[in-house]
Amino acid sequence: xxxxxxxxxxxxxxxxxxxxxxxxxxxxxxxxxxxxxxxxxxxxxxxxxxxxxxxxxxxxxxxxxxxxxxxxxxxxxxxxxxxxxxxxxxxxxxxxxxxxxxxxxxxxxxxxxxxxxxxxxxxxxxxxxxxxxxxxxxxxxxxxxxxxxxxxxxxxxxxxxxxxxxxxxxxxxxxxxxxxxxxxxxxxxxxxxxxxxxxxxxxxxxxxxxxxxxxxxxxxxxxxxxxxxxxxxxxxxxxxxxxxxxxx
Amino acid sequence: xxxxxxxxxxxxxxxxxxxxxxxxxxxxxxxxxxxxxxxxxxxxxxxxxxxxxxxxxxxxxxxxxxxxxxxxxxxxxxxxxxxxxxxxxxxxxxxxxxxxxxxxxxxxxxxxxxxxxxxxxxxxxxxxxxxxxxxxxxxxxxxxxxxxxxxxxxxxxxxxxxxxxxxxxxxxxxxxxxxxxxxxxxxxxxxxxxxxxxxxxxxxxxxxxxxxxxxxxxxxxxxxxxxxxxxxxxxxxxxxxxxxxxxxxxxxxxxxxxxx
Numbered sequence: 001x002x003x004x005x006x007x008x009x010x011x012x013x014x015x016x017x018x019x020x021x022x023x024x025x026x027x028x029x030x031x032x033x034x035x036x037x038x039x040x041x042x043x044x045x046x047x048x049x050x051x052x053x054x055x056x057x058x059x060x061x062x063x064x065x066x067x068x069x070x071x072x073x074x075x076x077x078x079x080x081x082x083x084x085x086x087x088x089x090x091x092x093x094x095x096x097x098x099x100x101x102x103x104x105x106x107x108x109x110x111x112x113x114x115x116x117x118x119x120x121x122x123x124x125x126x127x128x129x130x131x132x133x134x135x136x137x138x139x140x141x142x143x144x145x146x147x148x149x150x151x152x153x154x155x156x157x158x159x160x161x162x163x164x165x166x167x168x169x170x171x172x173x174x175x176x177x178x179x180x181x182x183x184x185x186x187x188x189x190x191x192x193x194x195x196x197x198x199x200x201x202x203x204x205x206x207x208x209x210x211x212x213x214x215x216x217x218x219x220x221x222x223x224x225x226x227x228x229x230x231x232x233x234x235x236x237x238x239x240x241x242x243x244x245x246x247x248x
Numbered sequence: 249x250x251x252x253x254x255x256x257x258x259x260x261x262x263x264x265x266x267x268x269x270x271x272x273x274x275x276x277x278x279x280x281x282x283x284x285x286x287x288x289x290x291x292x293x294x295x296x297x298x299x300x301x302x303x304x305x306x307x308x309x310x311x312x313x314x315x316x317x318x319x320x321x322x323x324x325x326x327x328x329x330x331x332x333x334x335x336x337x338x339x340x341x342x343x344x345x346x347x348x349x350x351x352x353x354x355x356x357x358x359x360x361x362x363x364x365x366x367x368x369x370x371x372x373x374x375x376x377x378x379x380x381x382x383x384x385x386x387x388x389x390x391x392x393x394x395x396x397x398x399x400x401x402x403x404x405x406x407x408x409x410x411x412x413x414x415x416x417x418x419x420x421x422x423x424x425x426x427x428x429x430x431x432x433x434x435x436x437x438x439x440x441x442x443x444x445x446x447x448x449x450x451x452x453x454x455x456x457x458x459x460x461x462x463x464x465x466x467x468x469x470x471x472x473x474x475x476x477x478x479x480x481x482x483x484x485x486x487x488x489x490x491x492x493x494x495x496x497x498x499x500x501x502x503x504x505x506x507x508x
Contacts, residue, residue: 050379074385085380087372089295102287103385149384 001026001189002047002157007056009042016042017053018213024206029183029190031200031221033235034210035244040193041082043210044159047191048077060157075104078150078188082162084142086134086149093130096120096148105153119148123178140171147175151182158183160192164199176202197236200224209235211244275467282387282394292395300361300396300462301403305410307360308353312411315348316340316418324427336427337434338441340419345442346506349412350450351498354457357404358490362465365396366486369469370479378470393466397459404458405451412450449505456501457494464490 002024009017016039024030034040045051047058049065058065065073086095093116099105100112107115117127123144134142143163150158160179164172176199183190183203192203200207201221208218209232217229224236234242319340327333369392372378381388416438423429465486472482 045379048379048383050382071385074383077383079380079383081376081380083375085376087377087380098386099384102289105385 001061002030002191003057003059003062004043004047005057005059007043007046007058008054009039009046009051010054015213017046017056019056020210020213020215022208022215022218024189024191026189027187029180029192029203029205030208031192031194031204031206032208032210033193033195033197033200034216035195035235038210039213040210041161044079044161044191044193048074048079048159071104075099075153076156077159078153078155078157079159080143080146080150080161080163082165084134084139084146086142086145088134090133091130092132092134092137092145093117093120095134095145096130096152098149099153115152116148119152120145122151122182123148124174140167140174143167143171143175144178147178147182151186154186155188157189157191158186160190160194160203162194162196163192163203164194164196169198172196172198173202179203195235197238200236271471272463272467275470276463278389279393279397279463279466282390283398285390287390289391289395292391293399296395296399297403299364300357300400300458301406304357304360304403304407307356308407308411309414311352311356312344312349312415313418313421315352316344316415316420317422319343319348319415320419320422320427324423333427334437336423336429337419337437340423341416341438341442342446344415344419345412345446345450347450347498347502349415350408350453350457351494353408353411353454354404354461354494354498355491357400357407357458358461358464358494359487361400362461362468362486362490363483365462365465366469366472366483367479369393369466370472370482373470373472374474374479388470393462393470396466397462400458400462401455402458404461405454408450408454408457409447412447445505449501452505453498453501456497460493460497461490464493 004020004022007017007020020043032040032043042051046053047065049070052066060068060073087098090098093113094101096116096119097112100107100115101109113130117130120127120130125141125144125148129137129141134145137145163175163179167175179190179192180203190203192199194200204221206218207221207224209216209229211231216231217227219227224232227233230243234244320336323336323339324333327335372392378388381391420431420434420438423434424431468482468486468489472478
């Protein structure tokens with residue numbers, strides 16, 4: 001469903017993506033792992049059109065995203081941002097229903113609010129939080145609201161950018177379980193970037209490791225532990241020694 | 249090498265300045281083009297009207313009343329050197345509506361509004377809220393910039409008009425309480441000497457200054473660097489750029505309006 005073919009992206013002298021080729025099949029949950037600064041977020045932003053690749057092709061169902069109708073293209077996406085990226089000036093329910101109150105998905109306010117409350121319930125939040133502002137919520141609750149917003153318009157493709165960063169292990173587990181349930185329930189194609197191995201094991205059908213601007217290894221999650229790729233082994237076992245250089 | 253280095257640095261600075269001017273001009277064109285295309289966001293526009301117009305009224309009013317009072321004292325003391333104390337009401341009125349009302353009002357709005365817009369949009373940028381808008385099929389320029397620019401362009405002339413009236417009132421209070429003017433005579437002289445274009449030119453200046461203030465706030469917010477330092481720099485740059493542009497635009501508009 002999502003095909004990246006030899007994607008390159010450079011910022012100044014920093015060659016972030018140096019020929020990424022990756023296929024994400026429809027209905028699968030792909031998790032991209034890799035160290036900090038390896039270009040995982042840039043990869044997602046390239047697919048979303050927030051960053052324009054210097055070379056290569058990004059195809060969604062065979063259609064080049066750079067030539068697609070941007071609004072129609074984005075209307076099929078949902079995204080959970082690392083920090084939630086909730087709009088401070090809007091109530092929680094307005095954040096969740098943002099897409100339902102504007103643009104092609106627009107519907108009456110009462111209906112949009114009802115859907116927002118339902119999505120908040122789906123991510124385990126009490127409807128009482130609907131009329132609060134994001135700043136009044138804890139980090140974990142903000143992540144859940146972000147998740148509710150990502151699924152509000154029932155997207156076909158959902159991206160998760162570091163979904164558990166900054167959360168305690170229990171809340172991380174809750175968010176991981178929610179993501180897995182929602183992706184399975186909606187039949188959506190999901191792409192997650194993370195370096196949290198508990199997330200990888202909870203969310204992934206397939207895993208791809210990004211290193212030095214290329215996909216170092218990709219395969220089903222159940223093959224990850226058994227692979228003899230030294231980069232993957234060093235990363236998933238958190239070893240300081242190995243082919244991946246670490247600063248000490 | 250030693251001799252050419254300063255020239256190279258100067259060249260780099262000039263190129264950087266021209267590039268910045270080009271980027272701002274393109275941004276302004278983008279904003280203007282969106283002003284006339286749907287969708288419009290009425291809720292964001294109304295919120296910007298309140299934030300920029302209504303909430304700036306106290307600071308503009310206070311600036312105007314003290315400026316009007318001080319102007320009356322200065323003109324009286326200067327005019328006394330050639331027995332022209334009687335011109336205080338007319339000069340205060342003309343000075344306020346043509347120059348001081350729009351310029352000081354614009355500068356106060358720049359300090360208050362450009363900084364707050366740049367800080368708000370800059371924070372939205374560094375917390376990925378702008379990216380989130382894009383992924384939610386919403387054009388950030390249309391949603392964040394156009395309502396603010398439109399609101400500032402429409403409300404700053406109103407603020408200038410109110411500021412003019414308050415400034416003239418400040419001069420009148422000082423005139424009758426400290427300088428011995430008769431109240432009715434002061435007001436008559438004020439009204440008799442003012443022409444509609446004196447007021448109109450100030451309001452047009454206000455609209456231009458409002459546009460520049462919001463444009464600079466939005467531009468620097470949208471191009472803010474990461475982190476608290478980046479947002480701080482964007483805020484400072486927005487206020488400096490808006491203030492300098494107001495003063496430059498004021499000179500150009502004065503040339504345009506009042507020289508033959």
